[in-house]
Amino acid sequence: MPVTDVTTDPEALTMTLTAEFPASVDRLWKAFTDPAQLERFWGPPGWPATFPRFDFEVGGRADYYMTSPKGEKAGGAWEFLEIDEPRGFTVLDSFVDAEGRPAEGMPTMRVVFAFEPTETGSKLVNTSYFTSAEALEQVVAMGGVEGSTMAFNQLDRVLQSLREYAQGKGTRTEILDDTHVRITRLVEGPLDLVWRAHQEPELLQQWLLGPDGWRMSVCEVDPSVGGKYRYAWEPLEGTEGQSFGFDGETLLSEAPRRAVTTEHMTGTDFPSTLNDLNLEEEDGATLITLLIEYPDKDTRDMVLATGMTDGMEASYGRLEGVLERVG
Known part of the structure; x- marks a missing residue:
């Protein structure tokens, strides 16, 4: 499985996921910046993602929702803060309601996607920065570690042809x-x-x-x-x-x-x-x-x-x- 480690740090208010892939940094970059490819892995199994909007530029916004097997929808939005092709990008990640507004009582995180070359391919370091220990605990309690792990473990079949x-x-x-x-x-x-x-x-x-x-x-x-x-x-x-x-x-x-x-x-x-x-x-x-x-x-x-x-x-x-x- 690609994911090698997921660490939560209550003092630094971070959750960091690390994954390694037998693919180049350029290929990994494309998987994360092409909404058609993102839709194939962003949601964990049983909750596939749909990205109806993806304005990939600083200040731009991406909207997405994940659909459960029973048709329930969970929405999210990214605001692109920094883009450094192909080394990574940073977003403000929010849970949103059906109208696309930040969901009441749900945290917003600054999330950094960093791509690094390795001897065998590339490495992803995905770090989420929280505003409080309570917000970090809330995401962990919602299954954030397990869901992120299962979602990113689907990337191997995206990076290869079928x-x-x-x-x-x-x-x-x-x-x-x-x-x-x-x-x-x-x-x-x-x-x-x-x-x-x-x-x-x-x-x-x-x-x-x-x-x-x-x-x-x-x-x-x-x-x-x-x-x-x-x-x-x-x-x-x-x-x-x-x-x-x-x-x-x-x-x-x-x-x-x-x-x-x-x-x-x-x-x-x-x-x-x-x-x-x-x-x-x-x-x-x-x-x-x-x-x-x-x-x-x-x-x-x-x-x-x-x-x-x-x-x-x-x-x-x-x-x-x-x-x-x-x-």
Whole structure:
């Protein structure tokens, strides 16, 4: 993971994050000064950022908001105080309300982004300066250390091309914490078609099958927000196993890039998970990222022990065949 250290200093009123990357200072600079690239990592997993405004000049302003899996929004704004390309820049970072005004009761920090060359690439030193110990404690209590760490740890896939990031790795499962797992898979095919393949029953039934020897016997989908879905699978003749299924509801839909659904095993009292699907396209390939939120660590471990990753890799392999035929 890129982040090597996060330190809070109540006497100096600072929080300092350090991260190292196998990329040049110029490349790191571009990632932090191009809003399209910032949107790919600034928000922590499950809270992706959107930058509708980015006036990158001294005295200019950037507005952003992060959207939760349930559609809640948390806003922020930067006022650019200093710019020293490509060594770094300084902003006044504020929490803001829906109208873009500083949020009542929330701190404003001076934040310095410093980029340094290393023997293997570059280093980021990100230092936030607070006006009081109480403001520092407030941000730490809100999960500022954990959120910043998870956000900056997403930078490795921004600094590389998607193909470089995913080369030869197939379906990857990463445990982020006790309740969150991130699954990624690069597929050859355009984003719009990959989105359709996750939404349309006639396409879903061709690839969402798990291991060989199973068929999708039920595929009912209403992809609109508040819409329900139901999937069921049954073994083909000669395959051992019992029929099973999942049902759930769409909580958020931002076509063609993001869809958040609940997932519950039909006919059981198992708790539901929250599945956050995100799609990114580059050079004709689409990176599928599925962030799964489990109710607890035991449920997470139980599901992972089923061989879920292998089943998903088989499905994604079929998906590439579907994309080739349909495209």
